[in-house]
Amino acid sequence: MIDLNKNTDEIKEFLSSSINRFIKENQIPKAIGIYCCPWSGWITTNFNITKKVEETSNNCPDFEFVEFDFLELAEWESEYEKDNPEFKLNGEIQYYNDDLGDESLNEFIFEYLKPIVYELTKNYDSDFLLQMLDSTKAEII
16 A cells, blocks of 8 residues: 655655756746656656646646656555555545546545645746646646
8 A cells, every 4th residue: 555645745845846946947937737647656847938838738748848857656656556556645545446447546646736736836936737647637726
């Protein structure tokens, strides 16, 4: 079982340091995309300098700087590959059911990441897009 609470500080640090490094190396971005694939265990940061989120069709792979930084969460992928994967957050357990596909896991991780990204919005004057790979879960925050 993966307890997502154990990843929160690592994810927050990754996102903050990635954004700060981007600003230092480039400029303040107009839009920041947080792109995640829970079943492969990764999160990337993506940036637009001149385009709004809508100009990239609300799609991180269409940002001007794609995969600027990459956080690998290998334990997520290892858990996903088990016979009965379980992801836990604040006492709630998401049991993965292969028959239902990845969308329930995508939604669970999306809801986990949303408050982390919302907290980031307070520190940066940019639009944020949170998006899950191959999912309907995408939202400007």
